[in-house]
Amino acid sequence: xxxxxxxxxxxxxxxxxxxxxxxxxxxxxxxxxxxxxxxxxxxxxxxxxxxxxxxxxxxxxxxxxxxxxxxxxxxxxxxxxxxxxxxxxxxxxxxxxxxxxxxxxxxxxxxxxxxxxxxxxxxxxxxxxxxxxxxxxxxxxxxxxxxxxxxxxxxxxxxxxxxxxxxxxxxxxxxxxxxxxxxxxxxxxxxxxxxxxxxxxxxxxxxxxxxxxxxxxxxxxxxxxxxxxxxxxxxxxxxxxxxxxxxxxxxxxxxxxxxxxxxxxxxxxxxxxxxxxxxxxxxxxxxxxxxxxxxxxxxxxxxxxxxxxxxxxxxxxxxxxxxxxxxxxxxxxxxxxxxxxxxxxxxxxxxxxxxxxxxxxxxxxxxxxxxxxxxxxxxxxxxxxxxxxxxxxxxxxxxxxxxxxxxxxxxxxxxxxxxxxxxxxxxxxxxxxxxxxxxxxxxxxxxxxxxxxxxxxxxxxxxxxxxxxxxxxxxxxxxxxxxxxxxxxxxxxxxxxxxxxxxxxxxxxxxxxxxxxxxxxxxxxxxxxxxxxxxxxxxxxxxxxxxxxxxxxxxxxxxxxxxxxxxxxxxxxxxxxxxxxxxxxxxxxxxxxxxxxxxxxxxxxxxxxxxxxxxxxxxxxxxxxxxxxxxxxxxxxxxxxxxxxxxxxxx
Numbered sequence: 001x002x003x004x005x006x007x008x009x010x011x012x013x014x015x016x017x018x019x020x021x022x023x024x025x026x027x028x029x030x031x032x033x034x035x036x037x038x039x040x041x042x043x044x045x046x047x048x049x050x051x052x053x054x055x056x057x058x059x060x061x062x063x064x065x066x067x068x069x070x071x072x073x074x075x076x077x078x079x080x081x082x083x084x085x086x087x088x089x090x091x092x093x094x095x096x097x098x099x100x101x102x103x104x105x106x107x108x109x110x111x112x113x114x115x116x117x118x119x120x121x122x123x124x125x126x127x128x129x130x131x132x133x134x135x136x137x138x139x140x141x142x143x144x145x146x147x148x149x150x151x152x153x154x155x156x157x158x159x160x161x162x163x164x165x166x167x168x169x170x171x172x173x174x175x176x177x178x179x180x181x182x183x184x185x186x187x188x189x190x191x192x193x194x195x196x197x198x199x200x201x202x203x204x205x206x207x208x209x210x211x212x213x214x215x216x217x218x219x220x221x222x223x224x225x226x227x228x229x230x231x232x233x234x235x236x237x238x239x240x241x242x243x244x245x246x247x248x249x250x251x252x253x254x255x256x257x258x259x260x261x262x263x264x265x266x267x268x269x270x271x272x273x274x275x276x277x278x279x280x281x282x283x284x285x286x287x288x289x290x291x292x293x294x295x296x297x298x299x300x301x302x303x304x305x306x307x308x309x310x311x312x313x314x315x316x317x318x319x320x321x322x323x324x325x326x327x328x329x330x331x332x333x334x335x336x337x338x339x340x341x342x343x344x345x346x347x348x349x350x351x352x353x354x355x356x357x358x359x360x361x362x363x364x365x366x367x368x369x370x371x372x373x374x375x376x377x378x379x380x381x382x383x384x385x386x387x388x389x390x391x392x393x394x395x396x397x398x399x400x401x402x403x404x405x406x407x408x409x410x411x412x413x414x415x416x417x418x419x420x421x422x423x424x425x426x427x428x429x430x431x432x433x434x435x436x437x438x439x440x441x442x443x444x445x446x447x448x449x450x451x452x453x454x455x456x457x458x459x460x461x462x463x464x465x466x467x468x469x470x471x472x473x474x475x476x477x478x479x480x481x482x483x484x485x486x487x488x489x490x491x492x493x494x495x496x497x498x499x500x501x502x503x504x505x506x507x508x509x510x511x512x513x514x515x516x517x518x519x520x521x522x523x524x525x526x527x528x529x530x531x532x533x534x535x536x537x538x539x540x541x542x543x544x545x546x547x548x549x550x551x552x553x554x555x556x557x558x559x560x561x562x563x564x565x566x567x568x569x570x571x572x573x574x575x576x577x578x579x580x581x582x583x584x585x586x587x588x589x590x591x592x593x594x595x596x597x598x599x600x601x602x603x604x605x606x607x608x609x610x611x612x613x614x615x616x617x618x619x620x621x622x623x624x625x626x627x628x629x630x631x632x633x634x635x636x637x638x639x640x641x642x643x644x645x646x647x648x649x650x651x
Contacts, residue, residue, distance in 0.1 A: 001511040013038065107135065167394070169233060190515070207226065229396070242548050404421075
């Protein structure tokens with residue numbers, strides 16, 4: 001059997017229908033471009049839809065929250081690896097992009113006082129301002145708004161159950177590459193779509209399924225964005241930087257990897273403890289996700305981890321305070337409702353009420369590197385040791401793109417990232433398609449060669465199953481490429497990938513055309529392998545711990561060291577790696593940042609050491625202030641977790 005080739009022609013192809021893809025498609029269509037959206041999952045059923053539904057919106061909590069302030073927060077948190085032009089674009093566009101999502105049906109909690117969207121009561125870790133806005137139905141609210149943006153009129157074509165096989169490029173006279181189109185497997189119809197287009201927006205998510213089951217993301221995140229772009233010749237940046245959420249559940253199996261809380265929800269007295277109950281990190285609510293994850297995994301590496309390879313999150317001191325404990329429980333339950341529900345269902349009653357410690361472990365959550373682009377989401381290239389390797393007509397947004405977060409992503413920024421750069425990608429993709437329309441002649445041979453390769457897999461004889469090989473890849477990636485690494489582990493990963501790639505020719509694939517699950521598993525496995533190799537090479541190049549990249553065999557990279565990003569790309573069946581120097585934050589700003597940080601940590605330590613009566617009084621005052629509470633509308637019994645404060649709820 002052969003899969004038939006069906007030809008399609010559009011100005012812009014958008015791969016992925018989550019926050020980034022839907023915004024890109026809508027914006028490109030509004031500019032008059034013909035747009036096709038392809039997604040392997042149902043429309044808008046992405047990580048966006050299962051998120052906590054919290055978005056960063058500059059100045060939503062205070063008028064003095066400037067563009068420079070937000071951009072600087074991103075740069076400092078990211079270890080100066082982010083591209084300053086990209087962080088500035090994020091800060092500049094966050095309000096406008098968020099308003100556009102609201103126009104498609106997003107409904108935030110509105111403050112009764114300001115009449116504006118109401119941000120969380122405390123800045124999330126790494127943010128210096130309150131700017132993280134929650135939504136009652138969490139990510140579902142964003143998912144519905146994204147769905148509306150695609151289907152609200154008939155201008156945008158979309159196809160579900162479609163797997164991007166490869167991006168097809170043509171060579172230009174100046175030795176650069178341009179987009180010609182893409183080959184897509186339409187599983188529902190059993191066809192190969194040859195989509196001829198001038199622009200492609202890659203918005204097909206991250207790679208966390210490489211670590212399954214130790215992830216809280218959708219199973220479709222098999223690294224497709226990075227592998228396919230790299231095979232087309234694109235450069236990737238900071239591929240060693242994976243964000244692991246620190247406080248995820250370790251058991252039971254059905255809940256493994258799911259989110260239990262954020263650093264900020266540990267509140268003022270939360271600490272991390274090892275298996276011996278010794279404090280390994282204090283001032284948790286002031287820490288970034290990367291700092292918390294690193295503390296947990298270093299304890300595990302030293303043999304001080306809990307039975308499930310994690311640590312204990314201890315929030316009992318918050319709960320024990322006679323008066324403020326009531327406020328803390330309402331803060332905890334209201335800040336991240338779906339995360340708290342995970343805890344209630346997975347843990348005991350005493351744990352859910354913070355009377356006992358929570359066993360937590362990092363879980364793969366977000367890819368902070370990705371396809372190398374500029375602030376307009378255009379593929380770019382060129383660095384020390386590399387030729388210019390940008391692909392004309394290739395754009396990326398959301399988790400597919402790199403350059404915004406560097407070594408650490410601040411909480412609540414991902415939903416805004418999808419909107420900001422989805423809209424930028426769509427605008428520039430449409431502009432590019434309009435400017436070069438009719439200039440690139442259709443080269444059918446390129447499509448036919450790709451289609452021939454796919455059809456050669458149909459009916460492939462073999463004794464191996466791609467789905468089983470996937471499980472071994474996931475296990476090895478967690479062990480050797482997970483939250484803690486060293487040179488030996490990384491070299492083992494390279495060797496494992498090399499051996500696994502050779503197995504592909506012995507993978508059994510049926511000869512069916514519609515819903516060929518063997519073919520689908522094969523395509524995803526190939527992407528997982530390619531992506532893992534790129535990650536391992538980048539991780540070897542960064543021989544020091546920084547952000548989401550923790551090397552057990554190397555010291556932490558100093559805040560004052562000259563920053564650089566890693567750049568990787570496929571060259572002649574191998575991976576080329578180079579370093580891209582980044583601009584360092586001014587020395588006086590670094591000193592000020594460290595001083596303010598240490599001042600906060602000292603304040604947190606002093607608070608913990610206060611006598612209970614005084615500590616309780618201080619905390620009660622703080623909770624009332626951040627939750628905007630004048631006085632309870634009902635009498636609250638000490639220890640109650642069902643306190644109500646008028647009509648006020650946190651989210």
